[in-house]
Amino acid sequence: xxxxxxxxxxxxxxxxxxxxxxxxxxxxxxxxxxxxxxxxxxxxxxxxxxxxxxxxxxxxxxxxxxxxxxxxxxxxxxxxxxxxxxxxxxxxxxxxxxxxxxxxxxxxxxxxxxxxxxxxxxxxxxxxxxxxxxxxxxxxxxxxxxxxxxxxxxxxxxxxxxxxxxxxxxxxxxxxxxxxxxxxxxxxxxxxxxxxxxxxxxxxxxxxxxxxxxxxxxxxxxxxxxxxx
Numbered sequence: 001x002x003x004x005x006x007x008x009x010x011x012x013x014x015x016x017x018x019x020x021x022x023x024x025x026x027x028x029x030x031x032x033x034x035x036x037x038x039x040x041x042x043x044x045x046x047x048x049x050x051x052x053x054x055x056x057x058x059x060x061x062x063x064x065x066x067x068x069x070x071x072x073x074x075x076x077x078x079x080x081x082x083x084x085x086x087x088x089x090x091x092x093x094x095x096x097x098x099x100x101x102x103x104x105x106x107x108x109x110x111x112x113x114x115x116x117x118x119x120x121x122x123x124x125x126x127x128x129x130x131x132x133x134x135x136x137x138x139x140x141x142x143x144x145x146x147x148x149x150x151x152x153x154x155x156x157x158x159x160x161x162x163x164x165x166x167x168x169x170x171x172x173x174x175x176x177x178x179x180x181x182x183x184x185x186x187x188x189x190x191x192x193x194x195x196x197x198x199x200x201x202x203x204x205x206x207x208x209x210x211x212x213x214x215x216x217x218x219x220x221x222x223x224x225x226x227x228x229x
Contacts, residue, residue, distance in 0.1 A: 001163055004156045005088045007034040007143065008051060010042060010110075012095030012103060023126075023140035023168065024094035030167060031143075040099075041106035051089050052109055058086040061113040062146060063093065063104065068115035071146075075153040082114070088155065090116070090146065094139050118149045125165065128172050140168050 009024045016025075016038040028036045035047070042048045052059045069079050091110060093100035104110055126138045137145065144164045150156035178184050 001030055001032075001160060003031055003033045003147065003158075005033070005090055005147075005150060006051070006057070007031055008048070008089060008091045009034065009036040009094050009139070010048070010091060010103060011036060011038045012040060012093075012099040013038055014099060015095045022094070023138045023171075024092075026167065026171060027140045027143050027164065030164060040103050042103070043107050043109050048091075049109065052113070056086055057089045058083045059089045059091065059113055060116050061091045061093075061110055062117065062142065063100075063115050064117045065115050068117040070117050070119060071149040071153060072119040075155060079114075083155070088150075092139060092142065097136075116146075118145050120145055121148070125168065126172070128175050138168070140164055 007028075009028050011024050015022050025036065028034050035051075037045060037048060039045060051057055069076060075083075091113065093103050093110075095103065120137055120141075124137050124141060126141070129138075144161070147156060147158040147164075148161060151158040151161075
């Protein structure tokens, strides 16, 4: 699916090596105008730095924050003025929230980028994984939401806005079928539970994650840095 926007997926090594149902790689394969780079720190990453420094680009980070421009409210005049005549390059941190925070902390050049965000139009459709709190989305869903608001602001075209979600559903249907197949011993020890039956993480780690995600702008309108753990 062609896009005018250049999407750059920065994938945490754990996501790259261990995650079997991650959506960052799947989304990248659907978008020819995208790149995928693995790492935890990107200040010395030649390809990433070349994109940031290219004067023909307007690089931004899809990540929530007090200064993030919420494109669900439309692209403000200042944002359009910064973009004028340049290619929009959107960096996305692909990993768990804790992994994404570490990637951002170790990459001051990413910290300095203007931030964009959106308000999710629907709860996460990731039925085979549990999101930390309401408002968190998978990487694929975040890109779907991003392209939707970019088209609303006439900054990109997203004519087939069901394509990514259809791929997402088919991927999950396949995972669910494999888990339920008794002839696939070792794929999973048990079938996936329904989202309504799952419980939030408990203990110190669960409280720490909940406290962070409950901070203003920490999760609302984000969806760019989580694969739902």
